[in-house]
Amino acid sequence: MPHRSTPIPAPPLVAVAAAVAVLLALVVAGCTSPPNPPPSPVPDVHLAAVGDMNPAGDVDPGSPSGRNGAAIAKLVETNGIDAFLGLGDFQYDTGNCDGYVKYWTPLWGGALPKLYWVSAPNHDWEPGRNEDLDNFMNGQCPGAPEKSAINQERGFISNGEPYSKDFGTWHVAFLSSALWRYDKGAAAAATTWLDKDLGAAKDDGKHLAVVYHEPYYTSDTAEHGRAADQKPWIDVMWKYRVRLTLSGSQHNYERSCPVNNADKCVDDGMTAFQVSTGGIDLRPFTSKPKYIAKRFSDTHGFLRLTLHGDGSFDWTFVPTTGQSTDSGSRSAP
Structure with a gap:
């Protein structure tokens, strides 16, 4: 009789499918690299800001300044x-070492480890009259050896000297508006510095902010109006589309619409905060420019800002003596 071979049974379909899947996985693994992990989110930056802080001789912890x-x-x-x-305007005494040590330090000294400062006219710095703010911030006044945050990082910084600092994806320039009163040549040099500084930061993909004492975008008071001589700085800020500015001096609180260098509310303008509610007596307004979106002069407090990595930011005015407040958000550019 002819020999008959025994047929080999076909493997189950499930087993075939599993084997094919394993082979495909091996092929893919050999031909492709593992996917890159998603980038880590950029941490938010949390800031507090205020100026015009301590009335002459004030050491009362229950005062607006103390609170x-x-x-x-x-x-x-x-x-x-x-x-x-x-x-700016940290105190309203003469502005010598004794004033900062005896009056500002008891109420505000706890802020020094994270303090970034600007020198303001007259109350903080007037050449030949009171020139100790830079010494105080560098821990050189007798009885006050602690340094501000920026001095810890960079050493001695002279009154009037501009500087800048990166906070996450944000680049913040600090300018002394006192230069426009006391040294126009130095103010022009600071304008050139600002142009180069903001330009380099913009090229690096940073979002931009500027801090200075005397405001350009502001309502009038009986004491002060707009610091019009600072227009060259404003033009540079607009050139690089600065997102926000912070200033003081007026003894009240203001926030602008996003505004350009021609006082027009525009989508890509600067949001200008004027926060001079640190503790000095408050002043009423005597005019209202169209670019001012929010203001009050009946509450002491300070501004809190959260800067996000995409250029958006949130703000809240924190009242400490009084009831008025302000809060909101601005979206990414």
Whole structure:
């Protein structure tokens, strides 16, 4: 009889499918690299800002100045903020070492470890009259050895000297508006510096902010109007589409619409905050420019800002003596 071979049974379809899947996985693994992990999110930057802080001789912790100083010092102590931006006019004594040590330090000294400062006219710095602010911030006044945050990072910084600092994806320039009063040549040099500084930061993909004491975008008061001589700085800020500015001096609170260098509300303009509610007596307004979106002159407090990595930001005015407040958000460019 002819020999008959025994047929080999076909493997189950499930087993075939599993084998094919394994082979495909091996092929893919050999031909492709693992996918890149998603980029880590850029941390938010948390800031507090205020100017015009301490009336002459004030050491009362229950005063508007004392309440603000304590609230900001608490945020520093608990890491609730990454930086405190001091917008000038730290005190209203003569502005020598004794004044900063005896009066400003007891109420505001807890903010020094995270303080980035600007020198303001007259109350903080007038050449030949009071020139100790830079010494105080560098821990050189007898009885006050602690340095501000920026001095810890960079050493001695002279009154009037511009500087800048990156906070995450944000680049912040600090300017002394006192230069326009006391040294026009130095003010022009600061304009050139600002152009180069903001231009380099813009090329690096940073979002831009500028801090200076005397405001350009502001309502009039009986004491002060717009610091019109600072227009060259404003033109440079507009050139590079600065997102926000911070200033003080007027003894009240204001926020502008996003505004350009011709005082027009535009989508890509600067949001200008004027925050001079640190503790000095408040002043009423005597005019209202169309670019001012929010203002009040009946409440002491400070501004909190959260800067996001995409160029958007949020703000809240924190009242410490009074009831008025302001909050909102601006979307990414």
